[in-house]
Amino acid sequence: MIKDITLGQYFPGDSVLHRMDARVKLLLTAVFIVMLFIAKGIEGLAVGIVFTVAAFLISKIPLKMMGKSLKPIIPVIIFTAVLNLVFITTGDVLWEWKFIKLTRDGLDTSLFMVIRIICLICGSSLLTYTTSPIDLTDAIEKLLSPLKKVKVPVHELAMMMTIALRFIPTLIEETDKIMSAQKARGADMETGNILQKAKALIPILIPLFVASFRHAEELALAMECRCYHGGEGRTRMKQLKMSILDLWGTLFCMVFLAGVIAVNYFTKR
Amino acid sequence: MAIIKTEGLTYVYGEGTPFRKVAVDHVDLEIEKGDFAGIIGHTGSGKSTLIQHFNGLLKPTSGSVYIDGEKLWDDKAKLRPVRFKVGLVFQYPEYQLFEETVYKDIAFGPKNMGLDEKEIDRRIKETARLVGIPHDILKKSPFELSGGQKRRVAIAGVMAMEPEVLILDEPASGLDPKGREHILGMIKEYHKEKGNTVLLVSHSMEDIARNVNKILVMNDSKLFCYEETAKVFHRSKELADMGLAVPQVTRVFDRLKAMGIELDEDVYTVKFGRDLLLDKLSKRKAEQN
Ligand SMILES: Nc1ncnc2c1ncn2[C@@H]1O[C@H](COP(=O)(O)OP(=O)(O)OP(=O)(O)O)[C@@H](O)[C@H]1O
Numbered sequence: 001m002i003k004d005i006t007l008g009q010y011f012p013g014d015s016v017l018h019r020m021d022a023r024v025k026l027l028l029t030a031v032f033i034v035m036l037f038i039a040k041g042i043e044g045l046a047v048g049i050v051f052t053v054a055a056f057l058i059s060k061i062p063l064k065m066m067g068k069s070l071k072p073i074i075p076v077i078i079f080t081a082v083l084n085l086v087f088i089t090t091g092d093v094l095w096e097w098k099f100i101k102l103t104r105d106g107l108d109t110s111l112f113m114v115i116r117i118i119c120l121i122c123g124s125s126l127l128t129y130t131t132s133p134i135d136l137t138d139a140i141e142k143l144l145s146p147l148k149k150v151k152v153p154v155h156e157l158a159m160m161m162t163i164a165l166r167f168i169p170t171l172i173e174e175t176d177k178i179m180s181a182q183k184a185r186g187a188d189m190e191t192g193n194i195l196q197k198a199k200a201l202i203p204i205l206i207p208l209f210v211a212s213f214r215h216a217e218e219l220a221l222a223m224e225c226r227c228y229h230g231g232e233g234r235t236r237m238k239q240l241k242m243s244i245l246d247l248w249g250t251l252f253c254m255v256f257l258a259g260v261i262a263v264n265y266f267t268k269r
Numbered sequence: 270m271a272i273i274k275t276e277g278l279t280y281v282y283g284e285g286t287p288f289r290k291v292a293v294d295h296v297d298l299e300i301e302k303g304d305f306a307g308i309i310g311h312t313g314s315g316k317s318t319l320i321q322h323f324n325g326l327l328k329p330t331s332g333s334v335y336i337d338g339e340k341l342w343d344d345k346a347k348l349r350p351v352r353f354k355v356g357l358v359f360q361y362p363e364y365q366l367f368e369e370t371v372y373k374d375i376a377f378g379p380k381n382m383g384l385d386e387k388e389i390d391r392r393i394k395e396t397a398r399l400v401g402i403p404h405d406i407l408k409k410s411p412f413e414l415s416g417g418q419k420r421r422v423a424i425a426g427v428m429a430m431e432p433e434v435l436i437l438d439e440p441a442s443g444l445d446p447k448g449r450e451h452i453l454g455m456i457k458e459y460h461k462e463k464g465n466t467v468l469l470v471s472h473s474m475e476d477i478a479r480n481v482n483k484i485l486v487m488n489d490s491k492l493f494c495y496e497e498t499a500k501v502f503h504r505s506k507e508l509a510d511m512g513l514a515v516p517q518v519t520r521v522f523d524r525l526k527a528m529g530i531e532l533d534e535d536v537y538t539v540k541f542g543r544d545l546l547l548d549k550l551s552k553r554k555a556e557q558n
């Protein structure tokens with residue numbers, strides 16, 4: 001079913017990672033990305049791998065979900081691997097065929113790149129798996145709030161993001177319903193050439209547009225009825241709170257970052 | 270032979286996620302041709318999920334569905350013909366309108382069936398008459414109509430396919446009493462004219478009591494019973510335990526019985542209750558004289 005597309009991919013749970021403050025998680029994800037990118041060799045990357053695996057185990061997210069987030073980028077991974085294999089031609093030659101030359105360096109580099117991408121995706125998807133979208137936008141708003149000084153409408157942007165996220169499941173549900181209703185009237189969406197398939201979308205898109213406009217209007221009205229007037233002086237029901245967990249999380253992350261730097265330093269060649 | 274038959278029908282939403290929910294649990298059911306059945310059950314009892322199996326929109330997690338003796342989902346190519354045989358009107362069907370004119374929107378289903386222009390035109394005219402859409406509205410855009418009119422157009426869109434089984438999910442919800450009366454009246458008319466099987470999901474026991482001859486009760490994803498109206502309303506105690514009420518007039522007569530007034534029949538429509546009471550009163554008068 002269409003619901004299987006995970007957009008708001010929050011996976012509820014009660015692990016340490018779930019309970020950490022969204023702001024801290026967001027910043028630590030940035031640190032994690034830095035960690036992966038400053039690793040010079042496979043040894044430094046190994047530290048990053050250990051960190052990813054550790055975070056994954058702590059989060060208690062099923063392995064299946066990781067597979068789900070990796071699936072869409074498989075083409076990118078393959079492309080990167082092939083590109084590095086083919087275009088790096090220094091080092092010992094392992095295999096040769098006409099103008100294609102596979103070398104030791106090429107193999108090393110492409111392996112390094114592939115592992116890095118996999119770690120990157122798995123690590124950062126842990127952020128979205130363990131943080132509800134609403135918390136995430138709240139965190140972004142908080143972290144960007146210094147930009148308000150230079151007249152960036154941070155609150156409005158965050159509110160737009162929150163609303164968009166909030167309505168993704170609603171619209172998916174709506175699409176599902178409309179699709180079912182049109183299928184019940186014999187709409188055929190599976191067969192036919194591209195033109196016919198595009199035409200078959202009309203009975204779904206038009207009601208969906210109508211529904212979106214209706215939602216927008218109703219929401220605007222509801223917000224106005226509750227005296228919404230922007231971010232000025234607005235308080236929140238759910239405050240983001242930092243706890244001792246966040247301190248431990250940060251320390252944990254920093255240790256690994258230091259680890260990568262140390263490994264980089266000692267494996268100078 | 271039963272037109273709709275299910276065996277151990279089970280459907281689970283969100284299998285393998287924390288949101289897992291068994292919405293239909295081992296339902297064995299046989300609905301005969303020509304039945305006019307009501308489907309009742311508390312909110313979230315699985316009514317809407319159940320009926321979406323009857324025209325192959327949902328694939329059972331386990332168990333099977335037979336339409337006219339033919340098993341669904343054995344051959345995916347055969348699903349589309351099933352949808353012409355079993356017409357399903359969703360809740361709030363007015364949100365599925367999309368065409369430029371009402372006429373074209375009603376024609377969508379029949380066109381998908383591959384009927385010719387003349388037959389489509391005949392069907393549109395006929396269903397428009399049945400659901401009470403005046404001729405001049407056929408040329409209008411469906412988006413300029415009132416809510417009740419839109420609802421009728423949407424129902425007409427499915428009726429025009431002349432399905433052997435017509436299923437409607439709360440077709441009268443959100444309408445005023447007159448609108449409800451009209452929608453239910455035209456469904457009854459459809460059943461009478463065509464003799465086709467009709468299934469009606471509703472939360473209003475009064476509407477159910479007045480129209481259908483059999484009732485299917487869903488409770489907590491399970492089939493509670495599928496029996497004649499009188500038999501079902503006779504079990505008012507059990508219904509109340511599920512959070513369902515029998516029609517108000519049935520409750521009145523239950524109280525009368527409890528007060529010692531002898532009535533040999535169950536009452537579930539006001540009209541029948543009135544006749545029964547008048548009859549009783551006139552007999553008593555005759556005795557006194
Ligand atoms: N698309 C869906 N995804 C996940 N769960 C669903 C979905 N649709 C329904 N459910 C769940 O399945 C159960 C049965 O829902 P269903 O819509 O069949 O109930 P219903 O009897 O039609 O209720 P109502 O009288 O409110 O229309 C409910 O608990 C509901 O939360």
Ligand SMILES: [Mg+2]
Pocket residue numbers: 316317318360438
């Ligand atoms: Mg329902």
